[in-house]
Amino acid sequence: MNKELQGTLTILFTDVEGSTDLRTRQGDDLAQEILRGHERMLREQFQEHGGREVVFLGDGFMVAFGSARKAVTCAIAIQRAFEEYNRQHPDRQIRVRTGLNTGEVVQESGTLYGAAVNAASRIASKAKGGQILVSQVVKDLAGPVKEFVFVDRGLVSLKGFPARWRLYEVSWQQRLDASPVEGQDTGPAAASPTSEGTRTVGMLEENYVRSGLAPIVGREAERDMIVNELEAVRARALRVVSVEGEAGIGKTRLLEMAAHEALSHGFGVVIVGADEELRGPFFLLRTLLVSSSMERLADEAAARETLEQARDVLWGRQQIPGGLSPSEQMLRVYDMATIALRSLASARPLALLFDDIQWADEDSLKLIRYLVRTSSPDPIFLMLARRPEPGASVTPATTLLADLERMRLVRRLRLERFSRMQTQELLRQLLGGPVSPETAATLHERGEGVPFFMVEFTQAFREARLLQQVEGIWKISMGARSPVPASVQILIERRLAQLSDETRAVLADAAILGRRFRVADLARVEAALEAGPARPGSAALDSLLVSALRLNLLSELPEDAVYDYSFTHDEVRGALRAAQTRQRRRTVHAAIVEILAASKEGTATNLSALAYHSLEAGDHAQGIRYSIEAARAALQAH
Ligand SMILES: Nc1ncnc2c1ncn2[C@@H]1O[C@H](COP(=O)(O)OP(=O)(O)OP(=O)(O)O)[C@@H](O)[C@H]1O
Ligand SMILES: [Mg+2]
Incomplete structure (x- = not known):
């Protein structure tokens, strides 16, 4: 090994997915031959991109690069080389996982040591075959290069590291020649059980589907109906199921069950929920189109281009085709979104699950109606959960369901109390x-x-x-x-009383962020509010929140979810907010406005949230300005 290997380096780990499996499937000799071919292919790429082989670990390599950018380029070249190889050798498929991290390393007795090396290895082990995962620092160092597309995969715990790591996937299939790989049927029937198992996990991430749930109790008739509908969808028909019922009756639980059924039937699944406070134009549709599940499905279906186009129209990033009236513009948004969803469904059946549609914005609901009316032969399963709101009789959600029912396009489930x-x-x-x-x-x-x-x-x-x-x-x-006590509210208040003052205060601020929130956002809010040096960082916040987890006030979301935690129930959020002073609430809202306004993700995405938080912060003028902008962005879509 080379002497110069020290200091700050980018470390790439590669590993063959299912190598034991390969040996049993192909027999030892053939497997050996395939694996040796794989070594040669990898070494060629390392050489070409200036990577220095540190060690060969049987099925994979540790390689060091002086430049993060070169390391990422190399990883992409590796994945493309194997894609090509697999195309030419369909009976000898091999999939490589790759993980990268950058940091200080120390060379000793022929290998490299250091936390950065350990992390790189852990990151690689989180990757699936064909995937490139990188840490935040690699992404930052690789810089904004047109050829690199990084997809946020959320916070992930790595064994041996106390704080969680934000990982990004480098999406390398971005060549946009868009034609599906020859001889490789992307339809649902072609997905093998093993690849299915590995692929599907990541598709629940947008949602708040809790992993490791106890089996569902009862709801047999509902399950049978859902399974029947899923089968009808697989036989190429769009189907809609709604689930309605009072607070806490199990609507979300049923949605989670449906998600798991759909996954096991080979569907691509996306779950999104409407938010009680954030109700800007197209808010729900935006949430859907930017979800990482969507992104992944689009990559898989080679439909990234249509997805991007739909987003461009929705975010108003497109050229105006002269003289469209507002309603024509609206129609264009619907058309583009529908085209995107249908092209995903052409690769494999698609399940779109919408929770809490009683809070969905009217424009997004209209899109759902449009989709249902225009896409009847497409394999799309829609499920809509709605909690009837007290007092409100005619709402956009009830109108949608009544319309669909009149057209006989929805099966309505009403959840009953338990026996x-x-x-x-x-x-x-x-x-x-x-x-x-x-x-x-x-x-x-x-x-x-x-x-x-x-x-x-x-x-x-x-x-x-x-x-x-x-x-x-x-x-x-x-x-x-x-x-x-006689009421659940009092129960919750008692449980909150068991928390330390500090945790309760932090939790109350989190409640303002939303039912689901990211620790990083909470840390930013706390940092904005606490000028002193004692403000908690993400890791400290995480440990504060552990007691709330233990008391079942919060639940932890899957590792690759967009959000980190969810309040277990609206009642918990309500109780926390009720205990906060009006002044504090306003200050937190104002801090959120500042953070959102400064965020790089582009304020267009955040306009509705900005409007809401500005109003709650007491800045009416600004709130109205943002509302108008949000409405304009949605309406004009140009
Ligand atoms: N059929 C079931 N079997 C087991 N547990 C259930 C079932 N239905 C609901 N639960 C549990 O009851 C709690 C409330 O369920 P859930 O969150 O699904 O209700 P919801 O109808 O979505 O309520 P909300 O209207 O507040 O959103 C959860 O802890 C859930 O796991
Ligand atoms: Mg619910």
């Missing part, structure tokens, strides 16, 4: 053992058969040591009624 038997099953899962019928009856009564309430009460009874296991069976103590 006693179902409650007993839910409790068995929650407590991890059988529950006596009387106990189930008591909790059923307290929680009125609404799963969310019953989960809450169970937890409260347990904390108050009123639930105990006697000879393996969970039983409620006699006279258990008094110490547990």
Whole structure:
């Protein structure tokens, strides 16, 4: 190994996906031959791009580069070379994962050491075959080069590192010759079970689908109906299912179930949720089109170009084709978005799941109607969850559903409260053992058969040591009624009271950011508010939030999700905000405005959020200005 290898270097790790599998599938000799061919191909690329081989680790390499840009270029060249190889050798496919990081390294006894090296190796192990993952520093150092497209893959924990790392995927399939790879059917039937398993994981990231959920209780009829509809979609028909019901009844849970069913049926899945506060024009559609799940599906379907075009029209980045009236312009947005969604669905069936559409903006709902009406032979599954809002009778969401129903284009599911038997099953899962019928009856009564309430009460009874296991069976103590409060609100307030003052304060600020939030955004808000040196960084915030996780006030989102945490329920957010002073609330809103306005992502994306936070910060003039801009951007779409 070369002596000069030290200082700040970019380290590339490569690894063959499923090499053991390769050996069993192809037999040892042939596998050996394939792997040796793979070594040669890699070494050629290293040489061409100025990479120095540090060690060869059996199925992969550690390579050092003096330049981050060259390292990324090399990784892209590697992936393209293997793509070409796989095209020529369909029976000897080989997929390489690559991970890169830059940092200080030390050379010792023939290899490189240092935290930067460890991280690079961990990053590579997070990659899937055919994927390039890089750390933030690599992205920053590689700089804004036209050929590099980095896709944010969210915060990821790497073993051995306390703080989470933001990882980016370098999307290398960007050649835009757009024709699908020859001889490689991209249709759903062609996806092999293994590649399916690895590919699908990342497609839930936009959402707040919690991993490792306990099995769903009841809802058999609903599940059967959803599965039937998914099958109809696979046979090429657009289908729409709505799910409606009161707060906490299990709408989101059913959506999560549908997402998993759709994934296992070979669908590309995207889940997005409307937000109670953020309701600008096209807000939901924007959320959908920028989701990383969408991006990934577009790459897979070689439909990135149409997706980009739809975004350009929606964000008003396109040339004006002279003299379009506002309604014609609106139609153009619908058309482009529809074309993009249909082209995704042409590669493999598509499931689009929309949560909380009672808060969706009218324009996005109109797009859904347009899609349904124009795309009946496309394999698209739509699922819409709606919580009826008290007081409001005619809302855009109810109108949409009523229209679709009139046209016989939607199957409507209404979720009922749990029966006693179902409650007993839910409790068995929650407590991890059988529950006596009387106990189930008591909790059923307290929680009125609404799963969310019953989960809450169970937890409260347990904390108050009123639930105990006697000879393996969970039983409620006699006279258990008094110490547990009658309402879920009070339960939540009591749980909040168990947090430290600092955590509660930080959590209240987070509640202003939204039901789901990123730790980095929260850190920025805190930094903007606390001038002193004691402000918590992301890592410190993460550790503060752990106690809220433990008390089930927050849930952690999957590693590659856009957001890091979600409040477990609106009630939690509500209680936190109610306890905050008006002044503090305004200050936090104002800080969010500053952060959004300064964000590089382009303010157009954030206009609705800016409008909302400005108004809440008490700056009406600015709020109105942003609202008008948001409306103009959406309406004119030019
Ligand atoms: N069928 C079920 N089986 C097991 N747990 C369930 C079921 N339905 C709901 N739950 C649990 O009850 C809680 C509330 O469910 P969920 O969040 O899906 O309700 P929701 O209808 O979406 O409420 P909201 O209107 O507030 O959004 C969650 O903890 C969820 O895991
Ligand atoms: Mg919900």
